[in-house]
Amino acid sequence: xxxxxxxxxxxxxxxxxxxxxxxxxxxxxxxxxxxxxxxxxxxxxxxxxxxxxxxxxxxxxxxxxxxxxxxxxxxxxxxxxxxxxxxxxxxxxxxxxxxxxxxxxxxxxxxxxxxxxxxxxxxxxxxxxxxxxxxxxxxxxxxxxxxxxxxxxxxxxxxxxxxxxxxxxxxxxxxxxxxxxxxxxxxxxxxxxxxxxxxxxxxxxxxxxxxxxxxxxxxxxxxxxxxxxxxxxxxxxxxxxxxxxxxxxxxxxxxxxxxxxxxxxxxxxxxxxxxxxxxxxxxx
Amino acid sequence: xxxxxxxxxxxxxxxxxxxxxxxxxxxxxxxxxxxxxxxxxxxxxxxxxxxxxxxxxxxxxxxxxxxxxxxxxxxxxxxxxxxxxxxxxxxxxxxxxxxxxxxxxxxxxxxxxxxxxxxxxxxxxxxxxxxxxxxxxxxxxxxxxxxxxxxxxxxxxxxxxxxxxxxxxxxxxxxxxxxxxxxxxxxxxxxxxxxxxxxxxxxxxxxxxxxxxxxxxxxxxxxxxxxxxxxxxxxxxxxxxxxxxxxxxxxxxxxxxxxxxxxxxxxxxxxxxxxxxxxxxxxxxxxxxxxxxxxxxxxxxxxxxxxxxxxxxxxxxxxxxxxxxxxxxxxxxxxxxxxxxxxxxxxxxxxxxxxxxxxxxxxxxxxxxxxxxxxxxxxxxxxxxxxxxx
Ligand SMILES: [Fe+2]
Ligand SMILES: [Fe+2]
Numbered sequence: 048x049x050x051x052x053x054x055x056x057x058x059x060x061x062x063x064x065x066x067x068x069x070x071x072x073x074x075x076x077x078x079x080x081x082x083x084x085x086x087x088x089x090x091x092x093x094x095x096x097x098x099x100x101x102x103x104x105x106x107x108x109x110x111x112x113x114x115x116x117x118x119x120x121x122x123x124x125x126x127x128x129x130x131x132x133x134x135x136x137x138x139x140x141x142x143x144x145x146x147x148x149x150x151x152x153x154x155x156x157x158x159x160x161x162x163x164x165x166x167x168x169x170x171x172x173x174x175x176x177x178x179x180x181x182x183x184x185x186x187x188x189x190x191x192x193x194x195x196x197x198x199x200x201x202x203x204x205x206x207x208x209x210x211x212x213x214x215x216x217x218x219x220x221x222x223x224x225x226x227x228x229x230x231x232x233x234x235x236x237x238x239x240x241x242x243x244x245x246x247x248x249x250x251x252x253x254x255x256x257x258x259x260x261x262x263x264x265x266x267x268x269x270x271x272x273x274x275x276x277x278x279x280x281x282x283x284x285x286x287x288x289x290x291x292x293x294x295x296x297x298x299x300x301x302x303x304x305x306x307x308x309x310x311x312x313x314x315x316x317x318x319x320x321x322x323x324x325x326x327x328x329x330x331x
Numbered sequence: 332x333x334x335x336x337x338x339x340x341x342x343x344x345x346x347x348x349x350x351x352x353x354x355x356x357x358x359x360x361x362x363x364x365x366x367x368x369x370x371x372x373x374x375x376x377x378x379x380x381x382x383x384x385x386x387x388x389x390x391x392x393x394x395x396x397x398x399x400x401x402x403x404x405x406x407x408x409x410x411x412x413x414x415x416x417x418x419x420x421x422x423x424x425x426x427x428x429x430x431x432x433x434x435x436x437x438x439x440x441x442x443x444x445x446x447x448x449x450x451x452x453x454x455x456x457x458x459x460x461x462x463x464x465x466x467x468x469x470x471x472x473x474x475x476x477x478x479x480x481x482x483x484x485x486x487x488x489x490x491x492x493x494x495x496x497x498x499x500x501x502x503x504x505x506x507x508x509x510x511x512x513x514x515x516x517x518x519x520x521x522x523x524x525x526x527x528x529x530x531x532x533x534x535x536x537x538x539x540x541x542x543x544x545x546x547x548x549x550x551x552x553x554x555x556x557x558x559x560x561x562x563x564x565x566x567x568x569x570x571x572x573x574x575x576x577x578x579x580x581x582x583x584x585x586x587x588x589x590x591x592x593x594x595x596x597x598x599x600x601x602x603x604x605x606x607x608x609x610x611x612x613x614x615x616x617x618x619x620x621x622x623x624x625x626x627x628x629x630x631x632x633x634x635x636x637x638x639x640x641x642x643x644x645x646x647x648x649x650x651x652x653x654x655x656x657x658x659x660x661x662x663x664x665x666x667x668x669x670x671x672x673x674x675x676x677x678x679x680x681x682x683x684x685x686x687x688x689x690x691x692x693x694x695x696x697x698x699x700x701x702x703x704x705x706x707x708x709x710x711x712x713x714x715x716x717x718x719x720x721x
Contacts, residue, residue: 227377241344281404287438
């Protein structure tokens with residue numbers, strides 16, 4: 048197995064198996080022995096990564112920051128080697144009903160804001176931190192309603208955002224948080240009929256998932272993996288279905304300078320401290 | 332500078348169509364200025380461009396889009412699914428369910444339609460027969476005089492019910508077989524697919540009217556025998572399209588044409604008379620398609636005749652130990668042919684059924700000869716056909 052590159056990923060949806068089976072086959076046809084392990088949650092995956100269970104992690108942005116934090120506790124360096132083009136420069140929005148009397152973020156005081164899973168960067172952490180930086184503390188200055196029970200998936204499942212959007216239309220919450228693309232998608236599918244909502248505020252830009260390696264990763268295998276990722280061409284009909292399933296047009300080099308918003312959010316909300324501490328203790 | 336003004340139209344209410352159209356008019360790599368007054372325009376443009384593979388820079392009233400290459404790339408390597416107005420000798424599994432002549436994106440799933448060569452399934456008059464079949468559809472509710480008053484002696488009503496019971500199981504076989512082959516025909520041969528589908532629909536109607544007649548005066552249908560079902564089972568299990576067409580359509584439905592005409596003439600009541608007439612009309616089309624399809628096959632591959640002959644012999648051997656047409660059906664036909672239960676009347680009925688069987692044989696012989704069997708061979712093969720008629 049020494050020539051196999053092992054990847055860890057989280058099974059947030061059954062299609063994950065289809066996706067990585069497809070990649071495994073394609074990598075195999077191009078001379079890279081690739082296999083994958085699926086975890087039910089990102090915390091277990093980050094822990095497994097540091098225990099040496101696999102070489103490359105397909106990390107959510109929060110898992111990336113968890114890995115980075117654990118790495119610095121343990122004196123290990125982490126690196127992002129590749130990411131999807133569609134994970135670059137995302138924004139989230141806070142929306143209210145079109146007829147709402149909420150005109151500014153300040154008007155959210157005393158009201159209820161619907162968000163996604165507690166550990167969702169795009170639907171919870173980043174927008175709540177954005178509101179906080181504009182002067183209103185969540186759970187103090189306004190009430191937060193969380194709409195996803197799939198904790199550990201870091202909001203990869205769109206369900207929570209959709210529930211928050213539906214709750215907004217049903218009048219159960221006064222505002223809802225979601226990624227920009229979902230505001231458009233919910234408009235298309237009718238969850239948020241066009242013109243029925245107003246964007247109250249938009250966060251700054253941030254990046255999403257990346258492929259993460261630790262300092263002991265097999266360098267040649269990782270280099271080949273990254274080289275092959277970049278060679279995947281949307282015009283190639285053998286590759287296109289894989290890229291479409293995984294939701295991208297092309298793979299980009301890893302970059303780590305656009306996780307600042309999320310970093311500020313988790314500092315503010317103490318999101319990962321306990322997890323990082325637990326791993327540090329376990330290592331003693 | 333290329334630009335498009337969406338005015339008040341949002342990207343979540345169709346605005347992306349205008350953006351797409353404007354992008355299609357500029358080269359990949361060029362930029363397009365998008366302006367509009369919808370409040371969410373730049374948020375949605377950002378998300379839409381990301382998903383479409385275009386670069387985006389927001390502005391106060393929209394933004395600047397740099398056209399990416401993905402949309403063009405998507406249709407590279409696409410292939411035409413034949414021509415719209417003629418059929419190919421072979422249909423590609425990659426064409427899948429696509430309309431004949433459409434452009435199929437590369438990299439899609441392959442469909443496993445086992446019947447995908449012209450020589451296996453095509454008949455030039457499939458389109459004409461299909462159009463004819465569609466035009467000749469009749470409504471069982473209004474086409475049959477269900478309320479016409481009649482009262483038959485118990486013996487005669489029983490005989491009708493027994494014949495209907497027999498017809499129903501035969502019609503069911505005649506529905507199941509084309510329906511199964513329809514799912515195996517590559518949709519490139521659309522007319523054949525349509526014809527098989529409308530044939531199955533014909534049989535569905537036959538099942539309906541024969542069932543309604545059986546239950547018109549009685550609480551339940553009559554008897555179903557092992558011989559009859561064994562005969563039909565060999566048909567239902569036939570896997571080869573050409574052989575199934577010969578056994579079911581040319582020989583079986585051909586024999587049924589004679590039977591339905593007999594029932595039309597000898598029917599003791601107006602309902603039986605009318606359903607027999609209408610079913611016979613449909614059966615004539617089924618026989619015609621089977622014949623023309625096989626005749627075309629034989630023309631391009633004369634060796635097919637040997638295979639068809641073997642199929643008839645195989646089925647004959649498989650059924651040699653069974654009794655064939657059940658006694659109850661035979662007796663019922665005699666009774667319907669007879670005007671009453673007097674010995675002379677019964678003799679007349681008996682003779683009519685003898686004539687019916689000769690008529691069936693003659694029809695089969697003629698159709699086999701049309702396929703290219705020599706006279707003597709056609710005669711012999713016709714006599715090997717199942718005694719169950721279908
Ligand atoms: Fe029929
Ligand atoms: Fe038929």
